Amino acid sequence: MNRPVRLPLLDILRLGLLGLSTRRARAALSALGIAIGIATLVVVTGIPASSQRALLAELSALGTNILRAQPQTDAGAKALLPESAAAAAARIGPVTGATAVANTHATVRRSDLADPNDSIGLTVLATRTDLLATIGGSLRSGRFLDSGTENFPTAVLGTRAAVRLGIATIVPGHEPLVTIGKHRFSVIGILRPMPLTPDLETAVLVGWQAAKDTLSFDGHPTVLYVKAVESRIEAVRDVLPATLNPELPGAVQVSRPSDALAAKRATQHSFSALFLGLAGVALLVGGIGVANTMIVSVLERRREIGLRRALGANRGQIRGQFLTESVALAVLGGVVGTALGAGVTTVYALSRSWLPVLPPGALGVGLGCAIVVGAVAGVYPAVRASRLPPTEALSAV
Numbered sequence: 001m002n003r004p005v006r007l008p009l010l011d012i013l014r015l016g017l018l019g020l021s022t023r024r025a026r027a028a029l030s031a032l033g034i035a036i037g038i039a040t041l042v043v044v045t046g047i048p049a050s051s052q053r054a055l056l057a058e059l060s061a062l063g064t065n066i067l068r069a070q071p072q073t074d075a076g077a078k079a080l081l082p083e084s085a086a087a088a089a090a091r092i093g094p095v096t097g098a099t100a101v102a103n104t105h106a107t108v109r110r111s112d113l114a115d116p117n118d119s120i121g122l123t124v125l126a127t128r129t130d131l132l133a134t135i136g137g138s139l140r141s142g143r144f145l146d147s148g149t150e151n152f153p154t155a156v157l158g159t160r161a162a163v164r165l166g167i168a169t170i171v172p173g174h175e176p177l178v179t180i181g182k183h184r185f186s187v188i189g190i191l192r193p194m195p196l197t198p199d200l201e202t203a204v205l206v207g208w209q210a211a212k213d214t215l216s217f218d219g220h221p222t223v224l225y226v227k228a229v230e231s232r233i234e235a236v237r238d239v240l241p242a243t244l245n246p247e248l249p250g251a252v253q254v255s256r257p258s259d260a261l262a263a264k265r266a267t268q269h270s271f272s273a274l275f276l277g278l279a280g281v282a283l284l285v286g287g288i289g290v291a292n293t294m295i296v297s298v299l300e301r302r303r304e305i306g307l308r309r310a311l312g313a314n315r316g317q318i319r320g321q322f323l324t325e326s327v328a329l330a331v332l333g334g335v336v337g338t339a340l341g342a343g344v345t346t347v348y349a350l351s352r353s354w355l356p357v358l359p360p361g362a363l364g365v366g367l368g369c370a371i372v373v374g375a376v377a378g379v380y381p382a383v384r385a386s387r388l389p390p391t392e393a394l395s396a397v
Contacts, residue, residue: 027329027332030292030329030333031329031330031332031333031336032333032336033288033333034329034330034332034333034334034337034370034373034374035333035334035336035337035340036337037284037333037337037369037373038333038334038336038337038338038341038367038369038370039336039337039338039340039341039344040337040341041337041341041365041369042337042338042340042341042342042344042345042358042363043341043344043345045359046341046342046345046349046356046357046358046359047345047348047349049357049358049359050345050348050349050352050354050355050356050357051352051354052357053354053355053357054352054353054354054355065096065227065228065229065230065233066134066135066136066197066225066226066227067225067226067227067228067233067236067237067240067254067255068197068223068224068225068226068254068255069081069085069089069223069224069226069240069241069244069252069253069254069255070222070223070224070252070253071222071245071251071252071253072250072251072252072253080220081100081220081221081222081224081244081245081252082220082244083219083220083221085100085221085224085244086098086099086100086128086221086224088243088244089224089226089240089243089244091243092226092228092236092239092240092243093232094228094229094232094233094235094236095226095227095228095236096227096228096229097130097133097134097226097227098134098224098225098226098227099127099128099130099131099133099134099135099224099225100127100128100221100223100224100225101125101126101127101128101131101200101203101205101221101222101223101225102125102126102127102208102211102217102219102220102221102222102223103123103124103125103222104124104125104126104206104211104215104216104217105124106124106180106181106215107124107180107181108120108122108124108161108165108178108179108180108204109178109179110165110166110178110179111177111178111179120164120165121164121202122161122164122165122202122203122204123199123202123203123204124180124181124203124204124206124211124215125200125203125204125205125206126205126206126207126208126210126211126212126215126217127145127205127206127207127208128208129144129145129146129147129150129207131144131145131205131225132144132191134225134226134227135194135197135200135225135227136227137191137192137194137197137200138191138192139156139189139190139191139192140159140190140191140192141168141169141170141189141190142156142169142170142172142175142187142188142189142190143170143188143189144156144188144189145188145189145205145206145207149188149207150207150208150209150210151207151209151210151213152207152210153180153183153184153185153186153206153210153214154185154186154187154188154206154207154210155178155180155185155186155187155188155204155205155206156187156188156189156190156191156204156205157187157189157190157191157203157204157205158190158191158194158200158201158202158203158204158205159190159191159192159193159194159201160201160202161201161202161203161204162190164202165178165187167187167190169190170187170188170189170190175187175188178204180204180206180214180215181214181215183214183215185204185206197225199223224244226240237254240252240254241254288377295380295381295384315386315387316386318382318385318386319382319383319385319386320382321382321385322378322381322382322385322386323375323378323379323382325378326374326375326377326378326381326382327371327374327375327378328374329374330370330371330373330374330375330377331367331370331371331374333370334367334369334370334371335367335370337370338363338367342358342363345357345358346358
């Protein structure tokens with residue numbers, strides 16, 4: 001008995017592609033349906049991902065990983081934080097930065113002619129030079145305290161403090177002066193708004209050593225800012241009181257994690273089921289288009305099928321030819337759709353000043369869906385073609 005000739009995979013692929021090349025317009029329209037579905041899938045995952053990254057960056061800039069520790073006001077002298085509190089907090093494993101400020105209880109005036117008892121609601125804080133780096137703050141004008149200025153009578157204003165003192169900007173070489181206590185301080189910088197640290201917006205910040213030398217500052221911090229790894233922020237909060245005051249941990253009050261952190265975590269777990277549903281519908285429509293094209297192709301190519309069967313082609317080879325043609329048609333649409341979706345996502349993200357995000361999973365799933373849709377859509381036409389008797393195919397011509 002003669003065994004059927006096995007058709008090499010490369011020949012089956014050539015036959016499938018030949019079927020597409022002879023009916024280009026119809027193939028292009030069918031591939032377009034798949035392309036629209038895949039492009040929709042990429043766009044509805046890429047644009048939300050880009051938006052999510054931008055939102056997470058904005059939330060992180062607010063200081064979602066910052067804890068605020070201070071002594072209980074009713075715990076007496078034992079509640080005072082040691083001057084080494086920031087260094088002690090920095091030794092906690094997940095902590096990436098720690099700094100301190102201290103209320104000097106001094107008054108600040110725009111000039112020495114103003115009422116010395118009128119502090120206009122501003123607080124004079126002694127601060128470390130690493131404050132901005134720890135809390136993620138930035139300057140609107142001028143510069144911050146550094147190793148060259150922290151020991152001298154220089155000050156940096158919070159955004160609201162600058163408004164109340166009537167100082168709008170800092171011109172190098174012509175820094176305005178304010179009176180703190182009995183001493184004149186040069187204002188060298190103005191901070192930008194910091195919504196999560198509102199106490200700094202109404203503060204006048206002076207160097208730690210300068211506060212000791214001119215404002216009778218005792219060296220004890222009143223507020224400690226601790227920056228930690230976001231995923232470990234709750235663990236740091238639990239051990240921070242005992243670290244700062246081992247003898248009386250209950251005398252240390254630590255803020256709870258920011259509400260912005262909760263919002264950030266919720267954003268990280270959100271996705272748009274509606275958009276994914278729309279992408280699924282688009283893929284379904286594209287699959288129906290491919291199936292329709294392949295069924296029509298079988299009807300139009302009955303003579304070809306009959307001749308190939310008469311010349312010895314078996315059913316498996318006929319099925320392989322039409323199934324390959326269907327998958328190739330879907331892959332073509334998938335490649336075009338992936339490129340189109342990536343382009344639309346990139347253009348839209350850049351128009352909103354976002355960093356474009358193209359999830360590799362979405363691109364891979366897109367091409368995978370195209371192959372699956374093509375295979376499923378081509379099963380029935382391929383089986384129908386393989387079951388067509390040669391005599392019936394030839395007699396119908």
